[in-house]
Amino acid sequence: ARSAAARAEREQKEKELARQMQEAISATASAMAAGRIADAHVQHERLAKLRRQLGQVPASLREALAEVESDYIRLADAQRWSDDTRRRQLCEELEVLPETGLHPDALATRVREIQAEWTTLDRLEAHAAGRNDGLARRFRTLCQKAIAPAKPYFEKRDELRKQGSEETSQLIAEAKAAVASENPDWRALNEMRKRSVEGLRTLDRVNPRERKNLAAELKQVLGIIDERIKTQHAQIESAKAALIARAAALAEQADTRTAMNQARDLQKLWQATGNGKRARDQAQWVVFRAAIDAVFARADSERAERTAHDRQAVEAAEGLCAELEAVASANGAADRSEVQRIESAWRALAPGDAALRQRFQRARDALEALTAKLDKDKRRAHFDAWVAHYDLLRRFETRQIDGEALSAARARLAPLVIGADAFQARIEAVADGYAIATADADDLRDCVLEAEQLAGLESAGEDRQRRMDLQVEKLAARMRGVQAPAAAAALEELMTRWIELGLPGDGDGEREARFKHAAAAILDTLG
Template identity: 45%
Template structure:
């Protein structure tokens, strides 16, 4: 080989494996890029093979190397690359659709688990989790996955009650939906295997919900739902719970009965008494009025004798005014009392016991403020309300005492339940809240007595076994706090001039982990420890930043030397450039982003040094210019072909492709231009192919319009026949439509019967569902039922058909059903058909 040819040989073809690895990592030679696949499969050096695979980032090549490469290190690194590419964590990962396709073709458990844990797209994680069967991983992802729907779906896949119980406890504070779903799943599993305790607990919950309707009445549908749920647990419920449920139903039915007519009778009697009872607030008589008038008439004559009488009259008027004011106040109180009693009666009638208690308390306060005797009507109303209030209070107290009895039994059962101490503490807290609510609902009138003492004693007994756990947790938290204090001590002991950057980095990592784990420390100590850790972290970051600045300055000096070397190019420039590279390595690593930017600048300067030694650079540049001109001509010709509506001949495109491949151009802009032109050509072909595949549906619509025009007599038979025969007959659902047209020609079009309206609407709803458009408001329930039926069929393993086959079947059904009863259904059909065709590939 001649010396010029040897010197111009690309680095990726060098015999030195290190040179080949460096070229693969940094050079942008188009020929190198085109040979990356071959280098990854065939190069003799393992480092070159894995470097080529990493730069190419092709899942197929990475998978092949991970399975068949002779070097174990290459297989390991290739498998890691393959996992990164399919999980989407690699910068050059394929599109989501491609990764989904590749995942479905794999049966690799490690791949599925890696994607389930690290894939950024929820669709990919969901597809990977469908292949995962390891319960431990399902448990972990049910707690850690970022998508709430995936977490809930994973809970439904777990069937181990102990694991579900741990999941519910772990997610109790972080994800209440998962915790609740896990509890529901445990209850469903236990009820499915006939667990007596679970069935009894369910029966108690239904009793409590039925009793809650007495205090806060709900719609009648709620009562029917509770009765239906009770039927599933009735056989397992104790006689006391059965009696409790039936009593609550009886009370609820009684509270809904209308008020007796006696209230209207009382109101009428009160008005009659007010009409016939004389007012006692005005003590003046007609005689006194006449006397005062006469006295005023003779005032000039008898002023002196009547001064005393005038003063007496004034004082009498003042007293009468005071009595009138008092009487008005009493009448206002009576009116307010009547309104309060009627409010109490209404609350008792509707079952709002809390409002009834409040109204009854206000009525008692008003009664104490009224001095005069009550009218008969108001006395009757008060007696009626008292009787009803006493009756309801007795029933409520009985029901609440039953609830208190149940709470006491639940609390007393906790010590032997085997629950986690935190769960025991939560149940005690919930029971105490329920006890307090019962006291509040009874308006403070409840006197639990022995039950109260029994309940609080049970709470203390339930918490007693958990004290050891709480003590142990306190010790663990103290141990965690001691570890953090030890970490802070190492912060203080770190020398100010320490150069052990590995130890400093480890100390920073431990500090960050300690900050994240502060929830394992006693709450009262967290704030102070967090502040100390943040202070230490800030000091470490400042030290690391100073060191990064020193590295940046040292590398900036090396960059300046390299650029000066590239400009002057003295003798021995190659040795000087290699020395600069060694000094760059000894300078160490600083901040990653800045290091990469400086390395790019330094590498460019070094490349200029070596580039000036290439004697054939000018000739290569000339060849590049010529190749670029040829490539531009190829792109222009290909763009001219892509500008037409019809796809070009295969020979023309093949000729241009062969010419382009022969150029081996390294111009990214022209490569993108060429790829864009090719993509436009492919788009033309795809559009024509799609239009050809969809033509059968448009043909059916045109023939259907002709058929409908003949059925509705908006055209003549001859005109319709002429149009019919002129249209292509290879449309979808041709047989059914031909039968309808023949019937319409014969003058006997098939008219839809009244009961076919639902069938036609069913077809329209299915068509709208296929098209992905909304159905009218009056067909939403029909659509929901259809979706439920489809989901049920899919879950039961029913065979699925493609969208095109489904659309053809729907058109066939529509053709066979006959003419629509409602003329508006045709417009709805055309809209749904157009949308459905647009969704087809």
Template identity: 60%
Template sequence: MSLARFFSKPRWQSKDESARRAAVASDQEPELIEALPRLAREDSDAGVRIAAMKRLADPGLTQAMASDDRDEGVRVAARSLWAELLSGTHAAAPSLADRLRLLRAQDDPRLIEQIATSAPEAPLRLAALQRIDRQTLILDRATTDADPEVRLAALARIDDEGQLARIVERTRRTDKTINRLAAERLENLRVERGDVDAIALRARQLCERLERVLREGDGSEEAADIASAWTGIADKAPPTFIARYRNARELYELSRNPDAVARLRQRAEDRVRIEEQIGTLERLLAEHRGSQQRDELMQRYDELAEQHAAYAQDVDDSSAGVSVRFARLGAQIAALEPLPRNELAVTSTTETEDSARLAEQTERAAQAKAAKAAAREQKIQAWSDELQAAIEATASAMQTGKTAEAHTHHASIGRLRRQIGSVPASLRERLADVESEYAKIAEWQRWSDNERRRQLCDELELLPQAGLHPDALATRVREIQAEWTHLDQIEARSVHATEGMARHFRALCRKAIEPAKPYFEKRDELRKQGTKETSELIAQARTDAAAEEPDLRALPNLRRQLADALRGLDRVDPRERKNLAAEIKAALALVDERVSARNATVEAAKAALTDRATALGEVADTRTAISQARDLQKLWQKAGNGKRSRDQAQWKTFRSAIDAVFARADNERVERSAQERKALESAAGLCAELEALAIGDAQPERAAVQRIESAWRELSPADAALRQRFQSAQSRLAELGRRIEKQRHRAQFDIWLSHYELCRQLERSELAADGYRAAEAGLPPLTLGGDALRARIGDALEGQELEPGDPDLLRDCVLEIEQLAGLEPPAEDRQRRMDLQLEKLSARMRGVNAPAPDTALQNLLAEWLQLGPVGVEDAPLETRFKRALHAALDTLG
């Protein structure tokens, strides 16, 4: 890997765990996206694994990490993410079909319960509910789930009476369907268990339903359902309800018997036909004109006798009236006598003086009377027709079992009879039959209604001990009162007929509602308080909205309070609700007007900010544009909130303009980063070149060093590590130059010392002349003190034996060299060294300049050669000389 690439390693590969976590959570590099699965499974840091897992949101990987990861925190986070993905609350959740499929493979109860409560799709919640066994959660779903099918499915899985009772209580005002079904299931369970009260209540309800069918008619399907339900409790119901149901059923069956209805209809038609013929004969009898007409009446009477004989075979109350009229008609016809053939016309006319005038008055009176009689006759005829239709409608309703219609038509009969006065003879018998049938039905219904009234009174007596909620208690009392009134209306009778029972009923109503009075009094108190608070809120809204400079930021909150008050008017006095609703709406209109004005102001301000943000695209300097964009964002926040939909639309436009500015800054930053990265790579390359020059053994070319340093100055990188690296390479390069110079400077002393060693070996006869020459040929030539040393070597080659030098002078020379090298002399020579130092100090004080160390060393070497060789007894002195010389060379470089 190159150094440049090493220094530009991406953040997600950093050794810093926090940097990796941040990069995994937000960076968009393709290599990172590809490596996310591996990081989620293998990264050493738990936080990085969690960030990668959340970034991927892959169901398979998440489920595996929820159970297999080595860190408990990661497993907890994975389980949470897995629940969100499976329930559909996560943005990257799979499709509904996939989640339904995945749900079937799950066995964690907590996960399934979370899906059943938080999944947004009803089919998924329903599928999860089917796998739940915890009854408390099922009860909660039956009362709180948003989907009716899920609530019904949850209710179907509840068989406990206590839980069903709680469902009935919870859903009394929220879900009528669930409330009704739960109440029915609760009642069924109690009936199956044999609860006496439940069975009695079921029997009463069935009897009431059947009696209602009898009153209203057209209820064959409902009657069949009632019969089926009665079969389940027939052997358990109380005797009173058994008798009541039997009577109602007999009446219903009678009204639904086709043969009996057909027979009654045929008899009615026969009766009408016979009555019409009897009426005709009665009119002829009143107008008879002699024996010839008497004979005709007898003949027609004999023909009618055959029809009457067939009709009178079934003896009942209706046929008895017809038979009486028939017998009376026969007697009247038989008593007729022939009229005289020559009937004398008796006319007596008294003529008076004013006969003409009287005749005229009489004529006018007769005409007026005739007109009035004709009008009255027309009315009577019309009423008679209506009466006949009402009679037939009443009879038909009674025959088909439609009791309610029979009551209505019978009331019309009473009204028409009062208008007509005397019922026409042709309708009397038919009316008598209908009245007889109606009296029977009315008596049956009166008995049934009185039984129902007694049952209502019994129920009222038990209501205070039923433990109902006060509202439910009051509702039931109102229902009972409404049913009592309905019974009175159906009977269409005077209230005095049941006045005693009615007084008892009213007393029971007051007694039943008595336990709920404290509740209603407290509720009235709370409603008064609610009325007061609502009125105060309305007054505050009017004051705040009508102010010259209202608090515009507080108006939306005030409007929400008014809207909540309008929705919560059930907490105020019902008598004040209409007025308060109107006042709240008026206050809302006033607030809306001010809010609209504020919204317009906010919209205008934000439109101006949007225009300024759009204009930032023309600003050349990106830094200036960024600064102005931040200022505009602050001004946008200060502008406040207007109408939500308009705010969102303006925000999108404003945000897109601001994002364009920051995107431009990001692009420039990316380009600048690329340039900086390229410069860093170039700087790193220069450092590498300089370091390569510094690690050699030879002195680098000056031009190459100058080129690198010039390029470095042009780049001027700000990276501290690279600058330190370049400075370190420069230091090593300078050290190389000094080392090479030192080696060059010391080489001449090393060559001198090598020749001096050969010379000493030659002087000590340790080396022959030929050996010396061979060894000397392998050494570099002398460049330092060559004359003196060659002279001694020449003397040694000629065989001359030199006198040893003066030991004291030699010792002084060694002390001088040791002083240059910084070596401490032996104890016996320390005083001598001090004396030499004092001499040098005295010379410097006299103005004699001391030579440079290098020159001083050359002088000492020359002096050493001049002093002559070291004697055998002074051999340690020569050893000190060599050691001091090496130390001096190391010191002087």
């Protein structure tokens, strides 16, 4: 009974193997007929394994197996012949590759591409690849010879990157030591901040594997430096505010000579206080200087009373200063003829009072600053309008505000000039409930990269190659005689293209922020 059961089990197993062989024969034939070479190799390997398991092929399958084997041999021979021809072409290309004068990076890239193609050929041939041992040895030898000229370059680059990593690490160590001091040299600390920022901008000269960690350390050190400088600026601002209060109190001092002596002492204390944030220092200096000037002006007035001529000269000078200050404090553009009249009268008067000269100069500087500001606002007005309208549009598209709030807010803004039609189309689409097409991420990235290039900003590491490609395209265009547009025209074109591309996707928030940052940097240069 056990013998019969074993025999029955063996016969059942042979039937199952025969059925699988029938499937493998059909699958191999189908793969060859469809031209799926790699699949044909896999199915043929399966068929060979089943033959080894069966030992003897059933008579019902012999004819089909013989036909498939014959077709497979012809297919394998044809593929080997075709692949060997391509392999020889690859070897010939490797032989002349060192003489092409390619950059080492391009040379290494081409060698890797050839190796990848060779591997693909081996994979497609499956076990047939073992028959090309001689050709394979030649290929490996040629690969080594082709890459040999580039090895000194890569070794030198690795050496420079190692040196750059060491220098950056040394910079980080020096910066940490500088911020660790309780009483640092603020001038040296500001200089260290500049060096740290420069080190962060030049991280491309270090090993890519170390770049991320070094960047994180530099940013951490910069944050500490900025915090300490911010604290020091706050202390200086507070000390100067106290000096301003003391200077203002000099107006109540009855004795003019005593007030003048105290004003001089306050000026020395002001200089000893040090320098804080430039804009705030300048604003405080204007107030402080005005209070100090008031003291000296009072002394000048007292001296002017001794001489009528001097008094008249001072009054005339003060009148001119007041006129120029009035012109400078006006909201609109100054009357050029009026300014020329005041300056001509000032030159004819030639006052000797230093305070008045400084006052007049401040008024003149204020007038120049006003003129420059008006010119700047005029140049960038329609760009600023685009930014304001765009912020409202994005809030409307993200349902932060409704249509009524959008219309009311836009009515308070300057009219939109750039991309007005595209703005209106997107607003109407949201208002009507239509879905706005999501912008292509690559188009948005190109727009961001062009804006960052125009602004002179660094791009993210993964975008540098694409930015280089765009720069090459522009260079090629200029070589063909296409003139590059001015910065204002280029920015207007970028803003129009950005709004026309469509709605940024869920993952495009960073690109949108980078575009707005680059646009703001470009506007600063226009101003």
